[in-house]
Amino acid sequence: MKKAFLIFTLLLISISFAQEKRKAFTLEIAANETQQYKAEIPESPFFVKEKILQIYCGEKIFIECEISKDTISTMKIVEKNINPKKTIEIEFIQDSEDRKNIRTILIVKNPFDKKLNYNAIMFTPLSQNWKSTSIIPIQPNLMNYEMWPHAIISIVLEEWRFEN
Secondary structure, three states, X not given: OHHHHHHXXXXXXXXXXXXXXXXXXXXXXXXXXXXEEEEEEOOEEOEEEOOEEEEEOOOEEEEEEEEEOOEEEEEEXXXXXXXXXXXXXXXXXXXXXOHHHOEEEEEEXXXXXXXXXXXXXXXXXXXXXXXXXXXXXXXXXXXXXXXXXOOOOEEEEXXXXXXX
């Protein structure tokens, strides 16, 4: 009985951690008009620290949130959006069909009845440095599209908060 309980507990723990981690994958994006950027992204957590999200170009994720006293108290990655009133949807994509006009697009859906804001830093293939970028707060129950006229490998979203 103890052995079965231990196996069941380990299985639950591994399932919960699996949801918090992205699977390893090969990232390939247009770096500029003539060059491609390619990197092997290892299995890694989506949240590098509590409520600090790192997302790579090409990923789409669902973040289920718990709200306490008008503050986002917890955030976790979920496989499907089964609680749409408390799940932020994020998609980070590149449009490089016209290599002379490469764009990176961040789409964030705010499911809450309050304006949602966060800070962002990005990592690009050309600079190879983390740089702050401005973000427009997302109005209640709407979707926001942020666009940059260049390639971005990864973006970190942090300091999630509601605004009046």
